[in-house]
Amino acid sequence: MKAAKIYGKRDIRVEEVAIPELSKGMVVVKVEFAGICGSDLHEYSEGPFSIRTHSVMGHEFSGIVTEIGEGVTTVKAGDRVAVEPIIACGQCINCKKGYVNLCKARQGYGYTESGGFAQYAVVKQENVFKLPDEMSLELGALVEPTAVAVHAVRESQLKLGDTAAIYGAGPIGLLLLQSVKAAGASMIFVVEVSEERRQKALELGATFVLNPLECNIKTFIHSKTNGGVNVAFDVAGVQETFLNGVTTVQSGGEYKIVSLWENPVTFQPNAIVTAEISVSGSYAYRNLFPEVIRLLACGIIDGNAIITSVIPLDRIVEEGFEVLMKDHNQCKILVEMDI
Template identity: 70%
Template sequence: MKAAHIYGVKDIQVKEAEVPALLPGTVKVKVSYAGICGSDMHEYLAGLYPIRKQPVLGHEFSGVVTEIGEGVTRVKVGDRVAVEPLIPCGRCANCRRGMANLCTNSQGYGYTLSGGFAEYAVVREENAFILPDSMPLELGALVEPTAVAVHAVRQSQLNLGDSVAVFGAGPIGLLLLQAVKAAGAGQIFVVEVSEERREKALELGATHAMNPVEVDAVKRIREMTNGGVDVAFDAAGVQATFESGIYAVRPGGEFKIISLWEKPVTFNPSVIVKTEAKISGSYAYNNLFPEVIQLLASGRIDGHAVITSMIALDDIVEQGFEQLTKDRKQCKILVDMNK
């Protein structure tokens, strides 16, 4: 089969790979769509993660089951599925605490096992989630990043009617915006440099969208909320948004970090001491795919709104990764495996 392999910084090659073996308890999926994630971009621009054990990329993907292994009972040939990439061990302390997303011995499709930027993927039956007939397969590739956003909102201290700031309006930021809106947020501020992304944020329900180059976004947010938002989310991962997020939160509020970071940041901890605000992280998701599938299928979260391009696998470098590095109008780029 043809697949995209990553070997280092700016070194992705589309070439032949072996189709993974169909084992008992697994299903073979003919991949339909796979999304380029921010974590994929991190490896492309900054180097491979230590967890990578094989080169075939792709952990946001959907497709059609073409073959089932011995012992598979829930999934059948012809089912349209979204694939959850995380494979927790089920035995470590975090798994036993119910935090499988923080498993210390986890594996994952697209990292330790062959991923979705390939014609075929073989996945465990429990990692294949059947999509409703009415749900397009391209939205199946949005389930994974949407789960990241929904988990962040669920992990936060957001309450009905609370004010929220989202820093960064890329795919995760726009999905976060929709997730906080679905959770009942009141005022929703989006801070983003790109005009196209700010416009999209307003279309999707942001009450305010600000360009931090043109206005003092933190000052404006604090003025409009009587001292700061209840919860701020960082979906950009740079020094400027980290600082802004901390100062945009009211005393006792929460600054929730979802983004991955290529560089460390610096800040004065006294800011947090004096306000008793909280800085917390959110990683991946935990048993959320069924709920997220329903949110996307029902339109409560509009996955189509974040898709800006669909490209062929052969074009994944130039029209995918390279395009995302230089074109701020791009948001979520999907690889259409049928192109």
């Protein structure tokens, strides 16, 4: 089969590789669509993560079951599925507490096991989730990033009627926007430098979209909320958004960090202490795929709205990674294996 393998910084190659071996409890999935994630782009630009032990990338993917191994009872050949990439050990202290996303011995498809930038993937039956007939396989590839957004909202302090700010309107930011709207936020501010992404945020339900290069974010948000939002979500992951974002949260509110950061942040903690603001993190998701599939299938979250391109696997570098490096108006690029 063909698969995209990472060898180093800006070195991804589509090559012929063997299909992983099918064993007990495993399922062969003919991959149809796989999304290029921000973390994939980071590896392309900066080099492989230290956790990577397998070179075939891709952790946001969907496909069709073609074969099942001994003991598989949850799916059958022909089923259309989304794949959850996290493989938890089930035995560590975090797993026993239910925090499988924080597993101490966490593995993952696309990192430690062959991933979804390939024509076939072999995964555990526990990691495949059937899609309803009315849901496309393109949307199936968006279940994973949507789960990241939904988990962040579920873990936040956000309540029905609260106000929210979202810093960054890339794929996760736009999915977060729809998630906080679905959760009942009464006013949503989206802070983003890209005009196209700001426009998309408006279309998806943002109350206000703000360009931080053109207005004073703190002054504007405070004037509209009488002192700041209840919850702000950071999906940009740079010092400027952190420094500005904390100042737009009302006393007793929450600053929820969803992004992974390339560089450390220097800040004055007094802004947090004197307003009793909670700063918290949100990592991946846990036990959410069925709920997220329903949200996407019924259109409560519009996944199609964030797809900007569909490209062939053979062009994953030129039309995928390189485009995302240069064109920040792009949002989610899907790789289709059969074109």
